[in-house]
Amino acid sequence: MNEADFIARLRDIATDPAARGLADDAALFEGLVLTHDMIVEGVHFLPDEAPQDVAWKLVAVNLSDLAAKGAAPLGVLLGYSLTGDAAWDEAFASGLAVALRRFGVPLLGGDTVRVPAGAPRSFGLTAIGRAPDGDVPSRGGARPGDRIWVSGTIGDAGVGLAMRLGELEPNETCLAAYRRPQPQLTLGQALVPHVHAMMDISDGLLIDAERMAAASGCRIALAMEVLPLSAALLAVRPDVLDTRLAAATAGDDYQLLFAADAGEADHIREIAEGLNVAITPVGHAAVGEGIVLTDHARRVALPDRLGFMH
Amino acid sequence: MNEADFIARLRDIATDPAARGLADDAALFEGLVLTHDMIVEGVHFLPDEAPQDVAWKLVAVNLSDLAAKGAAPLGVLLGYSLTGDAAWDEAFASGLAVALRRFGVPLLGGDTVRVPAGAPRSFGLTAIGRAPDGDVPSRGGARPGDRIWVSGTIGDAGVGLAMRLGELEPNETCLAAYRRPQPQLTLGQALVPHVHAMMDISDGLLIDAERMAAASGCRIALAMEVLPLSAALLAVRPDVLDTRLAAATAGDDYQLLFAADAGEADHIREIAEGLNVAITPVGHAAVGEGIVLTDHARRVALPDRLGFMH
Structure with missing residues (x-):
């Protein structure tokens, strides 16, 4: 079981x-x-x-x-x-x-x-x-047409773990992401009135996006080439699709994944700027189910493992 | 540590x-x-x-x-x-x-x-x-002069454990006390307005009474001969002081231990009768510290082990 x-x-x-x-x-x-x-x-x-x-x-x-x-x-x-x-x-x-x-x-x-x-x-x-005033966001509110966003950068903690295991030359940024994850409390509170669905990325972007898609009854399409990767990650990994897929399946990011009406984009950007937190639109929700990945508009097969299962 | x-x-x-x-x-x-x-x-x-x-x-x-x-x-x-x-x-x-x-x-x-x-x-x-209306009882409210009570019977679960370990001929009452402890929710709610201190007996009557005494800044005196023992317990153990000390240190009772003004005794008895729960006055609080034990008014030395430490 x-x-x-x-x-x-x-x-x-x-x-x-x-x-x-x-x-x-x-x-x-x-x-x-x-x-x-x-x-x-x-x-x-x-x-x-x-x-x-x-x-x-x-x-x-x-x-x-x-x-x-x-x-x-x-x-x-x-x-x-x-x-x-x-x-x-x-x-x-x-x-x-x-x-x-x-x-x-x-x-x-x-x-x-x-x-x-x-x-x-x-x-x-x-x-x-x-709980915030009004509706409390769940995983399950994404709607076809929504833009899908992530906060911060993705994959740093996974690379930090590889560094801890001696598989990569260590750097402080990735090690810190692994050792001292930063919950996005302020951003989460500020975003609530503007999102349809929100969850944290704990097991990997792909598996968590798949969970959001399943709970929302829609499909989520993610564009690998726009995933936000840190300079510290790219210092030890080449900027190729495999690196992006590894970042999207590593887990331990503790960034926010959220879905919001495309018309809210400017508002959402203003909120994040005001808090000095990076956010990036990484895809959209559509009619259908599951997740689909593209890289520069070419369809990419899902990796066997979408994230950390425990 | x-x-x-x-x-x-x-x-x-x-x-x-x-x-x-x-x-x-x-x-x-x-x-x-x-x-x-x-x-x-x-x-x-x-x-x-x-x-x-x-x-x-x-x-x-x-x-x-x-x-x-x-x-x-x-x-x-x-x-x-x-x-x-x-x-x-x-x-x-x-x-x-x-x-x-x-x-x-x-x-x-x-x-x-x-x-x-x-x-x-x-x-x-x-x-x-x-939380109940009004003050929520803690361990720390017992006052010199208070009567000290316990609900139910003491030591059944300890004997049930000994039965599980093959040390005693099993009977259902003691085994059930060990396997299926019954939290005294209804009694606890009804007693709240009438008690100065209340806690559950999880690690043993003596160690938990000592904790109540310490938190209350008073002494608690307990009379071993009045401890409520079940017929099921006395079916496998002789009614001697050692049996009572064992019952008072075995733990896993999940009965309530409470301190109340002596003037509340009739009221407290009525409440328990109304709920069909047995309660027994087992001692009193006094000026001083720690716990003292008596057996038919003779002072009894504290056992080395007052309860289950984990």
Whole structure:
């Protein structure tokens, strides 16, 4: 049973409207947005990752789900497994303090347990946010004709991971993207009134765009040649289609993917400029299903693997 | 670093009033009570436990924290680690459905991850409840002169565990107490206006009473001879002081421990009778600190181990 099978099984019991059919990364409840994400050693982070970075990532991946709802973070609950290594635990706590301070989010509570010796480290965080006024965007609102946008640059964290694994000459920008993802909270809040659908890119642009297409009942077409790649990524990878496909399937971007009426484009650009955040139109929604890729208007076959499955 | 050390470390960053100094089992937030508890294979449940029972326990231990606040459960978020055993995962999902239906609580969302092969099973649940009107009881409100009460019977789950381990001839009552703890939600909600302090007994009566004493800045005296023991427990253990001390330190009771003005006793008895729940006065709060035990008015030394430390 994989993640999708298990979630399908749970969907039978998550019948409350607040659960949004478990099709979203967050639940909507009495004006609050609630999300719970876990990270596991060997799956979501490397065994030799710095504990401060693990703490940062745990906070950032959860706040990124709030960002995609346009929610303002209000607090978190921590589920912590003691690792049996006091220095590691202490460093994690320090990193947690730094991350929570950075995003202005209080620790409200949680649970601390010990796990048997040798078990992989595993942590959970529940983040609570204030829902924006009006409709809270889901994955499922993209409409044929919408423009599809992404924030920031794509693929840096994937290259950062390759650097961490010794496969590429390291540079700070890509390593930082991998170690210290930045949830797009301010942008998410500002975009809410202007988008039809929004989600964060956690598992890879292609797989997440496919999820948006499925939830929206439409097709999403993405133009590979316009994907925003950073100079730091292009310093270690050639600017060819394979590099772009790798960037679009690497995951861990924690950028926003959103769909909006084409007529909103100027407004959306103004908002992003005002916040000094780069955004890029990367495609459009159409009648149909699934995702289709083009490169300079030529159709490109979908890669076997659209993103990170866990 | 043990649980207490780590929580002490986190307390420095949990400065928001909603966190209640991490001294409570739940956070209080905008009229909601939030709690997150984890259970780990080999620590909180046996490796051969039925998955339906594990799911029940995960729900029950979290709802028990809500019960102690007098909160009405509104929803849960699940943090699930796929076990690599599809039948186990399916049975867990079935058990989760049963438990949530039993308590009328919707599944709102959560996260599903895979863990490396061979890792112990580990699950988290965040429970959200509606805070009662007026003051929400904490551990810390007991006052000298208060009567100290417990709900139900104490020690059944501990004996149930011993039965599961083959140490005692099994009986259904004790096994059920271990496998299917019953959070005292209705009682907790009804008691709120009448108690000074309330908490659930998760780690053992003695250790939890000591926590209440510490948080309240008073001493709690407990009379061992009046501890409510079930007929099922006394069917397999002699009614001697050692049995009572074992019951008071076994943990997993998920009964309520509460402190109330002695003048409220009649009122409290009426409430419990109306709900058909047994409650028993087991001691009183006094000036001082820590807990003191007596047996038929003779002072009893504290056992080395006051409860389950995890």
